[in-house]
Amino acid sequence: MVDFLKCFQLNPPSPQDSHAHIHSEDSLKKLVNRLSRLEGHIRGIKTMVQENRPCPDVLIQVAAVRGGLDRVARIILDEHLSECITRAAAEGNIEEEIEALKTALDRFVV
Structure with missing residues (x-):
């Protein structure tokens, strides 16, 4: 079994990238699951907008997604x-x- 997978397999590193991002299979799975939940949450917000739900309710959900994206980051x-910088050193x-x-x-950072 492969112990490590390249991060973001849909967008493999380009030749000018300093290194390939390596994450454990478990770490990659957790990250993808978290992103999938956020994707579903965003679809829910889209439905709320289409259904003309109250703006404060929509904004609360937008804030939740932003928080989720911050956690992913x-x-x-x-x-x-912990991995890449240490390896580079x-x-x-x-x-x-x-x-x-x-x-x-x-x-x-904006």
């Missing part, structure tokens, strides 16, 4: 710091990895 960041390319992380965080 936190999981990805935690794994990146051991391989001697920590500066590259930190710059890539800074670039990603610049886009993420």
Whole structure:
């Protein structure tokens, strides 16, 4: 059985990526499950809008999805710091990895 899977298999790393993101099979499964729940939640919000549900009710659900996405981002960041940054430090390319992380965080943090 494969112990590790490449992250985001639908979008494999491009040649200019600093490394392949590796997550355990269990970690990947949990992340995908969390995203699937969020996807369902978003479909529910779409239905609420189509049914002209009260705006405060819709906004509460939007806030819940935003919180869920923030938790997904936190999981990805935690794994990146504990796995990828640590590996980069051991391989001697920590500066590259930190710059890539800074670039990603610049886009993420508004």
